[in-house]
Amino acid sequence: MTTKKIKSLNSSNAAQVVRKILFRARLIVANPSNWKYLNALDLTPVQNGVIVLTHESNRLGASMLAENIAKEAKNQGSCIYILTRQFGELNQEYAQTAPLRIVFSKIKMKSVLKKLHTAGYNRLLANTVVNGDCIRIAKECGYTVVSLIHEMPKVIQQLQAESSLKELEKYSDCVVFPTKGMQKKITGQFCVTPNSWEIKPQGIYLQDVDSNTLNKTTRDILGKLNKSEKIKIAVGVGNTTEIKGFDYFLKMARKAPTDILFVWAGKKESFYDICLSKGSVPTNFVYLGKLTTAAEMAALYTIADVLAMTSRVDTFPSAVLEAMKFGTPVIGFAESGGVSEVVQNGVNGTLIDKMGDTDAFLQAIISIVQNTSQYMSLSKNAKKTALNYSFENYVRFLMALFDEKSEV
Incomplete structure (x- = not known):
């Protein structure tokens, strides 16, 4: 690789870091009430607790899916803890469903995961490829990890999340794709072969209204x-x-x-x-x-x-x-x-x-x-x-994967 290309890549990476910092700063300013979730850590003992890890807290598809998975899993009897890596408008809603902690750095993530594991949380549901950089940390802390991939190949490239995808592939106990077509595109284009993978559409989580x-x-x-x-x-x-x-x-x-x-x-x-x-x-x-x-x-x-x-x-x-x-x-x-x-x-x-x-x-x-x-x-x-897309069945399927992989 030429010196010119190396400089270009370094410049691009630096610009991305700056954009992330500015984006995080805007979210912090816009959601001052979220500060209370930055240091909160409910360590009430549980058995086979499930952590739902989401990279964002804005009212977007992936974060709303994480919220609804947490709600339904709780309804089905699981002890849930939510970890988010962002300030955002959904955090107060997350906190109404389960204990919530905002974690910015991977060093802090490791510390938090260790403490929660000691309290009885031993399963982690990682929502989106962006969280792939935390999967190895979770495995080192003793978690069974199920990862959900929602991003199309083009989005993974735009987010420069290829390395996170590789980490997700290597350390997840199971990877869940929403469609067969997407599974083929991602495994083919990025040459990834998860240890175990499943195809399961997410279902409809829009609540019924009287x-x-x-x-x-x-x-x-x-x-x-x-x-x-x-x-x-x-x-x-x-x-x-x-x-x-x-x-x-x-x-x-x-x-x-x-x-x-x-x-x-x-x-x-x-x-x-x-x-x-x-x-x-x-x-x-x-x-x-x-x-x-x-x-x-x-x-x-x-x-x-x-x-x-x-x-x-x-x-x-x-x-x-x-x-x-x-x-x-x-x-x-x-x-x-x-x-x-x-x-x-x-x-x-x-x-x-x-x-x-x-x-x-x-x-x-x-x-x-x-x-x-x-x-x-x-x-x-x-x-x-x-009628073929039951959200209850989708969440039940995800929780069953933890039982299956924990026994392996």
Whole structure:
């Protein structure tokens, strides 16, 4: 490797470190109440306790999955402890589920894991590849480790998490992939062969909502949309980022017939303003903002005629299963990831072959919302599909892996 390339790599690594420090600083400033979790350590003795390790505490897919795994595992009788490596808005919710500790450094991680192991926690569920750098530490402390991989290869590269993936592969007792397709891509592209691995989709963790609450919340959202009965609704869900394909969504809204309303729900990122600056704001586009409750999400899927899953990369998007639970057909790009494992063309939705083909995507939306018999068939099959993804069974499967690997 040339001196020039070495200098370039060093510069890139230094820039990444600086970005991480600044990002952490912003989260600390934004969540001052999280300081109490930095030194808290509940060492109440337990038996076969399970630590759920998450790298983030923002309201994003991976961290929300970690929260819901912890809740369901606790409901099933496991003693749970949550370790997070970040300040964030979800930490107070984590703490309502189980004892919580924020751990920044790997030196502190080792100290905390040793103390918790002494208290009876001997199982660690590592959520995402990013936590791979802590797996060897956990094994050295005596833990049985089950690791969950959610990132697509492109995301692993963007995060420069290849070394963490290698550590995860080498030291985990079992690695769980959400889909067979993703398992093949990651093991093939990065030449990793875990000691033991399983395929298990995560299931639907969106909580059920009573009918009165759902009806009221639905009316509230419809009031914000000011929708007439003839208008059909295409919904997009997620942060307004390039990865989520917010620009694709907006592009379709600009071209769509006026009787189709394009509604986006999710945290507003800087990419939102970039996209809107490139053209006029479509009259048939509504940004709902970030929806945080189960009732709001349930109401959104209830009023939606179709879920437009415009993601460029999405391992196994929860929104796909959640929408199908409410009978909402799903359209997505076949190349994006896990959506192709759930959506079947003409059965419960539509897959668009070419990434970024918004013309074909828009035509699929129009076809579904304008054909009542087609819509009814897709909706019925979507509900049937959702029945196959029990979150209770998913968590039960994960906890059983610990029993199996602990006996080896």
